[in-house]
Amino acid sequence: MLAYTMRRLLLLVPVLIGMTIVTFSIIHLIPGNPAQTILGEQASPQAIADLEERLGLNEPYWVQYGLYMKDLATGDLGTSLRTNKPIMDEIWPYLAATIELTVFAMIFAIIIGVNAGIVSAWKQNSWFDYLSMLIALVGVSMPIFWLALMEQWIFAQELGWLPAFGRDNPRDPIISTTNLYVLDTIMSGQFDKTWESIKHLILPGIALGTIPMAIIARMTRSSMLEVLRSDYIRTVNAKGSGQGVVIYKHALKNAAIPVLTVVGLQTGNLLGGAILTETIFSWPGIGRYIFEAINYRDYPVIQSGILIVATIFVMINLFVDLLYSYIDPRIKY
Known part of the structure; x- marks a missing residue:
């Protein structure tokens, strides 16, 4: 039973990694600039740049994903943009x-x-x-x-x-x-x-x-x-x-x-x-x-x-x- 459980847990690892890739990619699948989509069409270039810096959107995709996984490993899911709370x-x-x-x-x-x-x-x-x-x-x-x-x-x-x-x-x-x-x-x-x-x-x-x-x-x-x-x-x-x-x-x-x-x-x-x-x-x-x-x-x-x-x-x-x-x-x- 223990061996079977360990096999199932090991098979779970690639599934969980795949889920993180899919959920992380959501923001990158938004047509256009994600920061501008979040802030709206009337947002100033400075506000868009600040949000890109805050969300790390100015970094390459894999760098952003690595930072995302690092935060997940420490239990940090990020901060809500609406309430500014963890x-x-x-x-x-x-x-x-x-x-x-x-x-x-x-x-x-x-x-x-x-x-x-x-x-x-x-x-x-x-x-x-x-x-x-x-x-x-x-x-x-x-x-x-x-x-x-x-x-x-x-x-x-x-x-x-x-x-x-x-x-x-x-x-x-x-x-x-x-x-x-x-x-x-x-x-x-x-x-x-x-x-x-x-x-x-x-x-x-x-x-x-x-x-x-x-x-x-x-x-x-x-x-x-x-x-x-x-x-x-x-x-x-x-x-x-x-x-x-x-x-x-x-x-x-x-x-x-x-x-x-x-x-x-x-x-x-x-x-x-x-x-x-x-x-x-x-x-x-x-x-x-x-x-x-x-x-x-x-x-x-x-x-x-x-x-x-x-x-x-x-x-x-x-x-x-x-x-x-x-x-x-x-x-x-």
Whole structure:
């Protein structure tokens, strides 16, 4: 297992280097003078020259890339052009908000999707199978922004059950140390605020997790149907094992690898693709942070945001690869 892990980590190095090249090249792919694009058409030549000096744009490409990698090695992501603050200090609260929302959305998607897929495969061609797959089809096809607006209208405006915006109650804000509100409130014993944080997560989390839930349900059903037709499952059934033991102990483990692949990919997609949900629910996440940087032409923030999201995506897929070898030891050979 250790050798397999080391091989996967070594293969990760060229991927991470490639990502830094792509993200660094973003500013050089801008048509015309990047400094003038950032400052606008009315900028004076002196202001353009000063910004080129500040960003190192007057140096050759490979020199700039070397300086960029040197800064990354020390944990320096640069400085925001809009706020003039270090990006490393500024970006974490936004990233923490998106991580919290993504985790909630994927927990919802996995619990509902996996169990719906299992029951659909177990009760193939039953009314539950047809209904759950119809719901999964609707879930995949439904626009996120429409679902989010319907949730706000029904559960926030009409019923008043759940809040429609933000991460906490503005009249009683959460004092957070890690910016992971649920974790911080649990550790501090403020369980009333924990529930308040969860209530703010429910609507955006369900809106964000609906498409992954539908994909996971369909993938679980397909994989489980294939496994349930296997000879070893017939043998386990012949031994008189209960259906719960057959499905959850024997069948699910062998059907889990394609499902894990979908879970890993969808988790990475949610981290970088939650901008619609974050905008509708006024969620201060990384998607909105990058979107605002695009509007203000804050290219250091855009570079850093894309690099961080891409790195997390790659690490999630590494974790999924390691889970493969745990579930099926043949993979590491």
